[in-house]
Amino acid sequence: MEKAELRRSLLKTRQSMSLAEWKQSSDRICTHITTSPLFTQAKTILAYFSFKKEPDLSPLFASFNGGKDTQITKRWGFPRCVGDSLCWHLYTKEDSLQKNGYGIIEPHADAPTIKPAEVDLIIIPSVACDYQGYRLGYGGGYYDRLLSSPEWATKPTIGIVFDFAYLPQLPIESWDQPLQNVCTEMGLTACRS
Incomplete structure (x- = not known):
């Protein structure tokens, strides 16, 4: 199946999830992330705001953003599209968004x-991921360009998908950059790339 057709099919399946199923699966993903050493040891984490029923990670930001207990304080970064690149900005609960x-x-x-140099972990939204760590995004190539640059290439990554979109193999192109880990509601898995 071609990328565009697969993307359409998986997005349709994701959109058809009930609100309760989406919330429950998102919460389970958040639980798996928070218990991972990748997360617990990270101080500065890049993430995303849920779009078109992507798994919702907002419970992570709410419970770990600016907490009084320094054990759980995390610095969160979120992307802003600038041309064909992502620019990462620090975010706190008090900041306005657009x-x-x-x-x-x-x-x-x-x-x-x-x-x-400040980043310890990148949590990446995906339409699908495969067991080798390759991801299917929306087709803009933003994350592949990011992860192909030397200053970002070695950062730990977690692709986020619902379990129905975690597939044995995706069609890949020469520019596709594999992720190191994938998290679904079933757990966090290191990839075999």
């Missing part, structure tokens, strides 16, 4: 930026 041209929630341009 919708970009795609309808995706993102930080304002004047929010403080995060440099690659």
